[in-house]
Each structure stands twice: as structure tokens, then as C-alpha cells.
Amino acid sequence: MPPASFDERTGAEVREGLPPPLSDLSRLCIHTETTSPWKLPEAASAYERAGVPAITVWRESVAGHGPAEARRILEDHGLEIVSYVRGGFFAAASSAARRAAVAENVRVIEEAATLGAPLVVLVCGAVPGQPLETSRAQIRQGLEHIVPYAEAAGVRLGIEALHPVYADSRSAINTLRQANDLAETLDTPGLGVVVDVYHLWWDPDLRKEIARSGRNNRLFAFHICDWKTPTTHLLLDRGLMGEGCIPLRRIRGWMEEAGFEGHYEVEIFSEIYWREDQREFLEKIKRAYLAHT
Amino acid sequence: MPPASFDERTGAEVREGLPPPLSDLSRLCIHTETTSPWKLPEAASAYERAGVPAITVWRESVAGHGPAEARRILEDHGLEIVSYVRGGFFAAASSAARRAAVAENVRVIEEAATLGAPLVVLVCGAVPGQPLETSRAQIRQGLEHIVPYAEAAGVRLGIEALHPVYADSRSAINTLRQANDLAETLDTPGLGVVVDVYHLWWDPDLRKEIARSGRNNRLFAFHICDWKTPTTHLLLDRGLMGEGCIPLRRIRGWMEEAGFEGHYEVEIFSEIYWREDQREFLEKIKRAYLAHT
Numbered sequence: 001m002p003p004a005s006f007d008e009r010t011g012a013e014v015r016e017g018l019p020p021p022l023s024d025l026s027r028l029c030i031h032t033e034t035t036s037p038w039k040l041p042e043a044a045s046a047y048e049r050a051g052v053p054a055i056t057v058w059r060e061s062v063a064g065h066g067p068a069e070a071r072r073i074l075e076d077h078g079l080e081i082v083s084y085v086r087g088g089f090f091a092a093a094s095s096a097a098r099r100a101a102v103a104e105n106v107r108v109i110e111e112a113a114t115l116g117a118p119l120v121v122l123v124c125g126a127v128p129g130q131p132l133e134t135s136r137a138q139i140r141q142g143l144e145h146i147v148p149y150a151e152a153a154g155v156r157l158g159i160e161a162l163h164p165v166y167a168d169s170r171s172a173i174n175t176l177r178q179a180n181d182l183a184e185t186l187d188t189p190g191l192g193v194v195v196d197v198y199h200l201w202w203d204p205d206l207r208k209e210i211a212r213s214g215r216n217n218r219l220f221a222f223h224i225c226d227w228k229t230p231t232t233h234l235l236l237d238r239g240l241m242g243e244g245c246i247p248l249r250r251i252r253g254w255m256e257e258a259g260f261e262g263h264y265e266v267e268i269f270s271e272i273y274w275r276e277d278q279r280e281f282l283e284k285i286k287r288a289y290l291a292h293t
Numbered sequence: 294m295p296p297a298s299f300d301e302r303t304g305a306e307v308r309e310g311l312p313p314p315l316s317d318l319s320r321l322c323i324h325t326e327t328t329s330p331w332k333l334p335e336a337a338s339a340y341e342r343a344g345v346p347a348i349t350v351w352r353e354s355v356a357g358h359g360p361a362e363a364r365r366i367l368e369d370h371g372l373e374i375v376s377y378v379r380g381g382f383f384a385a386a387s388s389a390a391r392r393a394a395v396a397e398n399v400r401v402i403e404e405a406a407t408l409g410a411p412l413v414v415l416v417c418g419a420v421p422g423q424p425l426e427t428s429r430a431q432i433r434q435g436l437e438h439i440v441p442y443a444e445a446a447g448v449r450l451g452i453e454a455l456h457p458v459y460a461d462s463r464s465a466i467n468t469l470r471q472a473n474d475l476a477e478t479l480d481t482p483g484l485g486v487v488v489d490v491y492h493l494w495w496d497p498d499l500r501k502e503i504a505r506s507g508r509n510n511r512l513f514a515f516h517i518c519d520w521k522t523p524t525t526h527l528l529l530d531r532g533l534m535g536e537g538c539i540p541l542r543r544i545r546g547w548m549e550e551a552g553f554e555g556h557y558e559v560e561i562f563s564e565i566y567w568r569e570d571q572r573e574f575l576e577k578i579k580r581a582y583l584a585h586t
Binding site: 128129131163164168169174178201202203204227230231234245247250 | 421422424425456457458460461462467468471494495496497520522523524527537538540543
């Protein structure tokens with residue numbers, strides 16, 4: 001039974017219906033970076049054997065193959081390709097660097113199309129010491145430049161808001177409200193948002209903003225893992241589902257309420273798990289997925 | 294000259310007036326925890342000699358003296374006492390632990406009154422795995438219990454919102470909007486908010502919420518330091534003003550716009566600076582304060 005929840009204004013107990021537990025792996029997707037020690041062919045083969053139906057491909061894992069060969073590898077193993085990670089990083093101090101970022105994003109979009117990935121995930125960028133409003137304006141301008149390429153390639157773009165702990169150097173977009181605002185400002189159906197529980201679980205507006213994304217048909221992807229207490233590394237100490245404090249099943253319920261029908265993507269960066277045997281880690285992922293998502 | 298800023302929707306450059314640099318130390322206050330290696334008498338003596346006019350006292354630094362003796366020490370050195378840190382931690386899994394937290398806060402209020410501190414800073418608490426709404430309801434209930442004691446003692450209470458990176462275990466109040474909501478719900482003039490730039494600098498609503506706190510006469514304290522890139526420790530790697538990415542002078546301008554007339558309190562937890570000679574560190578604080586606040 002989940003812990004009781006209370007309305008924060010009235011103190012009254014809230015009986016929120018949770019979705020039923022997952023009974024199979026049909027919506028499971030794993031990010032290649034989650035099993036980072038594996039090269040792409042190893043990962044594809046292991047995922048297939050483990051009954052994982054879908055994969056999100058990190059750009060680093062395609063290096064050495066190219067997207068066309070990567071696509072053949074993944075198709076040979078019957079894996080559905082959910083998204084390509086990652087583009088973005090639009091914020092930069094010089095206009096030359098911002099132009100280079102746009103050009104790089106165009107390449108990412110072309111690679112995604114060749115790979116057969118319907119979605120590119122965008123980590124938007126930030127420059128230490130540059131006002132966040134300035135970075136946000138640069139991000140918007142960068143998006144304006146790449147949206148036509150994405151539309152032409154038939155690839156959707158998903159803005160991933162990053163936890164405020166990354167506001168200094170990785171993303172000036174730190175809440176789902178900001179991601180929704182940005183997606184709506186550009187007003188193109190191919191631009192939406194990515195909900196990652198690691199980044200957003202703490203936000204008191206999360207349920208409301210997930211519902212808003214859903215109403216606007218912008219709920220493109222859902223990334224899962226857990227936030228450990230204590231967290232010992234700012235980037236590489238994510239937990240398996242159930243190991244931390246994120247109310248994952250509630251958030252999945254909010255996603256489903258909002259009409260999300262995509263995959264539940266396991267994205268765990270963990271120096272601890274990367275040191276383990278990756279086949280055993282994959283079995284742990286499956287058990288944690290069924291028990292806690 | 295500060296970096297140019299741009300409106301994030303229109304891309305137009307924003308020319309925001311910054312307040313003039315500080316020309317003296319008259320509003321400088323230092324937290325005893327900033328110079329943690331010093332015992333209270335050493336800190337008081339060093340602050341006086343360095344021309345620091347005011348001090349915020351951490352509870353740990355009073356241990357071994359008691360608040361009455363601590364008050365005499367600080368008065369002997371002519372230091373104004375700005376606040377007493379810290380109460381709170383209302384969220385707890387058992388009702389016995391929540392009652393104990395209330396009792397502990399009553400003691401903190403009594404100590405603050407004896408010390409002559411007009412304000413107690415509250416870090417509100419969170420329980421790993423407990424829904425944040427539940428923690429927030431417990432926080433509200435804890436505040437309801439202690440407000441009458443604070444009023445009777447003539448001590449104000451300041452809710453400090455903590456960075457979302459601490460939402461798992463230290464505070465379920467993570468934005469100034471939440472702190473303002475909570476202070477307004479209880480509707481007593483002795484309950485207000487503490488703005489700490491380390492916790493709040495990233496928030497796109499910060500200027501608006503500072504203005505709201507000011508309109509409601511709830512802007513009780515202002516804590517300063519900087520956010521370093523990279524930050525290597527989640528608790529103990531804060532930077533000196535100017536070492537990181539926080540637009541400190543802009544935020545000071547927002548505080549002044551909102552009518553804040555209190556001290557600028559230097560609160561730096563840093564294993565790096567604590568290893569240095571604390572007199573040299575104090576001189577660095579003064580220089581950084583004048584150059585970057």
C-alpha cells in the first residue's frame with residue numbers, strides 16, 4: 001500500500017487512486033546509456049534475449065556504426081526504436097557557437113531519421129554566468145532554426161526539462177511549465193516535452209503540467225529511474241526504480257490520466273551499476289520495472 | 294558591465310538597471326557556520342576586528358555557552374544579532390517524532406529570545422519516500438503549533454525554501470512561491486520568508502515572488518553566496534560571491550525593489566574554505582561582498 005497522502009492546505013487525507021501494477025514488459029524501453037559498458041550490438045542482443053521490446057539510442061552508442069548500420073542491428077533484434085538522445089545545447093556565449101549548435105542539431109535530426117527514431121530528445125543548454133533568460137532566448141532561437149528540418153525529416157523534437165541542480169551549465173529549462181511554455185510558443189505539432197521523473201519529481205506543479213502537456217498533445221516521452229537518499233554524485237548516482245524517494249507509480253498514473261500511451265524508458269546513469277555484470281543489472285531492471293513503475 | 298540579458302519570449306535585449314555596488318560593510322552579516330572552524334568567542338572577536346557589524350548565530354555555535362552567555366559575548370563585541378539558525382524539520386513519519394519536533398522548535402524560540410535574535414530561520418524538513426504533500430501538511434501543522442510561542446516570545450519565524458536538490462530529505466518547501474503560500478495560509482505577521490540565493494537563483498518566478506513577499510511584509514532575511522560550476526559536493530561546496538553563476542547583484546536589486554532593508558548575510562558552507570586560515574577567508578569575504586553583492 002502506498003503511504004497516505006495529505007492535502008497540504010487542509011491537512012485532509014487524500015485517497016488518490018494509483019494505477020494497477022504493470023503485468024508485463026510490453027511498454028518497457030531501455031536507454032543504451034543505462035547499460036553503458038555494452039556496445040550497441042551487445043546491448044541489442046541482450047535486450048532481445050531479456051524480452052525488452054524497445055530501445056532508446058544514445059548518439060555515443062551509434063559512433064563506430066553510423067545510423068544506417070545501427071538501424072539494421074536493432075531491426076535484426078526486433079527492437080522498436082523509441083528515441084534518439086540527444087540534441088540541444090543551444091545556449092552559447094558566441095553567435096558562432098550558437099550557429100554550430102544549430103548545424104549539429106540538424107545532423108542529429110538527419111541521424112535520427114536514418115536510424116528510424118521518431119523522436120529526438122533535447123537537453124537545451126546553459127552557460128555558467130550567462131543570465132538564464134539569455135540562455136532561454138538562445139534556446140528558443142535555436143529551436144526556431146531546427147524545427148523546419150525536423151518537420152521535413154518526419155522527426156519529432158522533445159524538450160526535456162532538467163533538474164534545477166543543472167541550471168548552471170546544462171539547461172536553463174528546469175520545470176515542465178517552462179518546457180510547455182516553450183513548446184507552445186513555437187506552436188508546431190512536432191515539438192513537445194519529455195517527462196523525466198529524476199528531474200521533475202519534486203515540482204508541486206507536476207501533475208498539472210503533465211495534464212497540460214497531454215491536452216496539447218505534447219507528451220512525447222517518459223523517462224524513469226529513482227532519486228537515492230543520499231545521492232553521492234550529481235550526475236552518475238541515479239537509482240533503480242524503487243530505490244529512492246520518487247513516487248513513480250503516482251507519476252505514471254498522472255501520465256496515463258493525461259493520455260500518454262508511449263513507452264516507459266529506463267534511463268539510469270550509475271557508476272555503481274555500470275561496475276556490475278550488465279546481464280544481472282538487466283534482470284534487476286526488469287524486476288524493479290514490474291514492482292515499482 | 295553585466296552580461297546582456299534577453300527577454301526569453303521575444304529575444305529582445307533587456308536593459309535592467311542594476312543597483313550601484315556596495316560602498317561599505319554596513320549591511321554585512323556573517324553566519325557563524327561560514328567560519329565553522331572558529332568557536333563563537335573567536336568568531337565574535339574576529340568579526341569585530343574586521344569591521345563586520347552583524348552576525349547570524351548557528352545553534353551549534355552556542356552549545357557550550359548557552360544563549361545568555363552567547364548574547365554577552367556578542368554584545369561585548371558590538372555585534373548586531375540578525376537571526377538564529379535553525380529550527381524546523383517538522384516532517385516526520387511518526388506523530389511522536391512530529392511532537393518532539395514541535396517541542397524542539399519551542400526550545401529554539403526560547404533560545405533565540407534569550408540570545409536577543411529577532412528571527413529564527415526554519416528549514417522545514419522532508420522524509421525520504423513520504424509524499425511531499427504529506428510533508429507539507431506536517432510542516433503547516435508544525436508551524437501552527439509554534440507560531441503562538443514565537444509571538445509570545447517576540448521572535449519572528451522565517452521559512453527558508455531549499456533547492457529542489459534537497460527535496461528528498463531536507464525540505465519539501467523548494468520554491469519561494471511555496472514559502473509565500475505557506476506564510477500567507479497561516480496569516481500571522483510574525484511569519485515570513487528567507488531568500489537564499491543558493492537555493493532560489495534558478496527559479497524563473499524569483500523576481501515576482503520576491504516582490505510578493507515584499508508587498509506582504511514577509512521579506513525577513515537574505516542569504517548570499519555563489520553556486521560553483523562544477524559543484525563537487527551537494528552540501529559543502531558553496532562558493533564565495535562572484536565565484537559562480539548566481540546573478541547576485543540583480544537579485545539584490547530585486548530585494549531592494551521589494552523594500553528589503555535588512556542585512557546581506559554571508560552563508561557559505563565550504564570544505565575548501567574551512568581548511569584555509571579563517572582570518573584570510575574573512576578578508577576574502579569582505580572583498581567579494583563589496584565587489585559582487
